[in-house]
Amino acid sequence: MEPTGTEIRIAGYLAASLLLEREPKQWHALVLLDSGKEANDFIQEHTVSHLCLRFDDIEEPRANKLTPTRSQIAQALEFAKGKDKLLVSCRAGRGRSVALAYIICCRARGVSEALNLLDPTRHRPNRLVVSLGDTLLDAPCALDSFDDWRRRHAHVQLSEYYDEMEGEFEALEAQGATNRICGP
Secondary structure, three states: OOOOOOEEEEEEHHHHHHHHHHOOOOOEEEEEEOOOOOEOHHHHHHOOEEEEEEOOOOOOOOOOOOOOOHHHHHHHHHHHOOOOEEEEEEOOOOOHHHHHHHHHHHHHHOHHHHHOOOOOOOOOOOHHHHHHHHOOOOOOOHHHHHHHHHHHOOOOOHHHHHHHHHHHHHHHHHOOOOOOOEOO
């Protein structure tokens, strides 16, 4: 395991944009882009370092979509090593970024602490990302623990929390947040 001093923040593009505007050059960013999206200069200008990976939030191959690869997850794990403040961002901050942050935390602090990152009312971590990451860990059990977490929270419906999530987006926009991570 690595030192536990890394602060890991998970955010969608909107919240990540606001964070980086308010705290420029304080974060290392792992940005997960949809296929067909390009990061703009904002990331480079507002982070200490960054890594952009391109794959869609899918768990099995689909036409015109990019699945994550083991190589990409390995790149992300290597990038995250030794970072004091790590921002992990995808479009909504609920699927790919959560799964990747979970795997990073599993390696750095262990599975039990990584499970504390997961919130069943907000997150639907991408299982394929977790599965690929599990194969890269020294003591793989991240996937089994994740699957157990998923089973225990299978009754939670995100639709019950849509109003709360929408309120969060509106609050971010009221603070002046706009997606500065990538184009439309």
